[in-house]
Amino acid sequence: MSPTPEAVDLSQQRALADWLPGRLAAEQPAILVLGDVMLDGWWSGSIERLCREAPAPVVDVQNRESVPGGAANTAMNLAALGARVSVAGIIGTDDAGMDLRNQLVAAGIDVTYLLDHPDMVTTTKIRISSGGQVMLRIDDSARSVPAEALAELAASVRSAVEHQHAVMVCDYGTGVLADPVRRGLVDALAGRDRAEPGVRPLLVVDSHDPRPWAPLRPDLVTPNAQETARMLDLRLPEGQERVAEVSRHADALLEATGAGAVVVTLDRDGTVLLRPDGVTHRTWARPAAEKQASGAGDTFVAALTLARSAGLPLTASLDLAQAAADVVVHQPGTSVCSTAQLSRYLKAFADTALEAGELERQLELHRAQDQRIVLTNGCFDVLHSGHTRYLNQAKQLGDILVVALNSDESVRRLKGAGRPINAVADRAAVVAALSCVDYVTVFDTPTAAPLIRQLRPEVYAKGGDYTPEMLAETPAVEEYGGRVAILDYVADRSTTAVVNKIRDGEGAVQTN
Missing domain, CATH: 3.40.1190.20 (Ribokinase)
Structure with missing residues (x-):
């Protein structure tokens, strides 16, 4: 096989x-x-x-x-x-x-x-x-x-x-x-x-x-x-x-x-x-x-x-x-x-990243049904089990999960030349295909704070070894009474490590 x-x-x-x-x-x-x-x-x-x-x-x-x-x-x-x-x-x-x-x-x-x-x-x-x-x-x-x-x-x-x-x-x-x-x-x-x-x-x-x-x-x-x-x-x-x-x-x-x-x-x-x-x-x-x-x-x-x-x-x-x-x-x-x-x-999930204005209108329909919105953001370049575990945890904090992807230029600013491995259309297609994800959007700003102020999610979720005080988005969430949730850190799961293994020809990355 x-x-x-x-x-x-x-x-x-x-x-x-x-x-x-x-x-x-x-x-x-x-x-x-x-x-x-x-x-x-x-x-x-x-x-x-x-x-x-x-x-x-x-x-x-x-x-x-x-x-x-x-x-x-x-x-x-x-x-x-x-x-x-x-x-x-x-x-x-x-x-x-x-x-x-x-x-x-x-x-x-x-x-x-x-x-x-x-x-x-x-x-x-x-x-x-x-x-x-x-x-x-x-x-x-x-x-x-x-x-x-x-x-x-x-x-x-x-x-x-x-x-x-x-x-x-x-x-x-x-x-x-x-x-x-x-x-x-x-x-x-x-x-x-x-x-x-x-x-x-x-x-x-x-x-x-x-x-x-x-x-x-x-x-x-x-x-x-x-x-x-x-x-x-x-x-x-x-x-x-x-x-x-x-x-x-x-x-x-x-x-x-x-x-x-x-x-x-x-x-x-x-x-x-x-x-x-x-x-x-x-x-x-x-x-x-x-x-x-x-x-x-x-x-x-x-x-x-x-x-x-x-x-x-x-x-x-x-x-x-x-x-x-x-x-x-x-x-x-x-x-x-x-x-x-x-x-x-x-x-059908390819190229389905919604523009922020259209996404805002969709989320209002969900709020009218008393559904809680959870938003998280990241590059999600080469998807691995750390990502999927984290996104499943984020989904469980509410009813609707929105994933905001860094644009290709934003990823280059954060990760340097050679990244992203996958263009934003492909990244959106893969993330949107996960059953726990309801909507995908793309942002190009240095942080997700402007998008958060526009969408006003009830919960802003972030994975990794952060504290709310370390996140640039926390003040934007607190302005309207939202909650910041720090999810479990999944050790030994890193996109950079996956990319390096692939480039170095070290073989399969062991995942669940």
């Missing part, structure tokens, strides 16, 4: 938008999706009357669409992002099973281990809508999974995991991943580890209850808020307070799941990463208005698995996965995020 992004001179790349999606597709990691495959139906029509038998609307169906759902949707997302995908699961010999198999094959997905059985009912979820509003969902699934089908799937798992870079478990609780299959996966991974010591595939578990999968010691588990609450046997608070509550129980979640890391998905509030070393990382969603959208969680875990399989650091993988999920929530139905769509989405 290729080196991680921090080992690459970003001056050789146009921007994150041009680079990451193409690289992921070029790697083409082999990924097995094992789990509950489904067929999603989206039926829509018009409503002009109520039925005579009951006060229920009559939907005259005009459009019918069926698409892979559940684990099959995860597989479709992986294929659309450039992975070599295999699917293992159980379907019926019914029309829904045939439709599902054909769609997977058409997407280039290997269905060798997608077994069918005459006594199995292919799980379907049909949503009936009118005028953009879902009126009803009809679920159809097997009351039980035939024992011989479970035995056959369990026996096939060992050959299915061979030569895979990653294995994804997508457990929706339909019974397909019962004990025989789970034991088969344990044996298969142990067998592969004996055959190829030290090269166990990445194991990601996306399960309605990750605890039964703990003996496999997965690398990542991705419970949502409800699943997390059940594991902790508590009720999570609403909104952003959920993040703090989940983080307080990091040790319990890691122990319960046996995972190397837990990523809790919080729908409109993004995600939070929990690790044994205490390092956390947030992503922030960019939610759309309410639409008929489904499967953003499948897209997120697919992109996360693909990015990790291709060697990207975990925090970078999370930001990329969040961007992919943001793409699909703006699309109707059960949809996928392709490499091209992800690239276009990330490119």
Whole structure:
């Protein structure tokens, strides 16, 4: 696999938008999706009357669409992002099973281990809508999974995991991943580890209850808020307070799941990463208005698995996965995020640095909704983990994070000839692509004080070994009653050190 992004001179790349999606597709990691495959139906029509038998609307169906759902949707997302995908699961010999198999094959997905059985009912979820509003969902699934089908799937798992870079478990609780299959996966991974010591595939578990999968010691588990609450046997608070509550129980979640890391998905509030070393990382969603959208969680875990399989650091993988999920929530139905769509989405952040006057108008709209503005500034020339950790901390001080970039001329005045490495358009594109950043602007003055006086952020954040008294911007903040926040200093993380290592050919910079 290729080196991680921090080992690459970003001056050789146009921007994150041009680079990451193409690289992921070029790697083409082999990924097995094992789990509950489904067929999603989206039926829509018009409503002009109520039925005579009951006060229920009559939907005259005009459009019918069926698409892979559940684990099959995860597989479709992986294929659309450039992975070599295999699917293992159980379907019926019914029309829904045939439709599902054909769609997977058409997407280039290997269905060798997608077994069918005459006594199995292919799980379907049909949503009936009118005028953009879902009126009803009809679920159809097997009351039980035939024992011989479970035995056959369990026996096939060992050959299915061979030569895979990653294995994804997508457990929706339909019974397909019962004990025989789970034991088969344990044996298969142990067998592969004996055959190829030290090269166990990445194991990601996306399960309605990750605890039964703990003996496999997965690398990542991705419970949502409800699943997390059940594991902790508590009720999570609403909104952003959920993040703090989940983080307080990091040790319990890691122990319960046996995972190397837990990523809790919080729908409109993004995600939070929990690790044994205490390092956390947030992503922030960019939610759309309410639409008929489904499967953003499948897209997120697919992109996360693909990015990790291709060697990207975990925090970078999370930001990329969040961007992919943001793409699909703006699309109707059960949809996928392709490499091209992800690239276009990330490119939309290029050249998006707002002029101060326009930014001021945007921030007033946020204040009208009682949202707190946080502003920070810097060169952000060659982005590294110290930057991303610091920006995530800054985001948590309020609701809207504004990053003010020093202009190219300003950077030259501060850093000397040869800097910046990346022009301001590229720096803006990379910073804006981070899910924690809401707005980027550029300033050319010796300090950010004039911009602060214009925008009047509630919080001015600065990272490093400063005190408020050392900052030239502090008087400007205090003039209108704002607050200066000094964030954690991240030792051994320096843009200058990164640039020197690249120029001296000293190899990769070790980052989280």
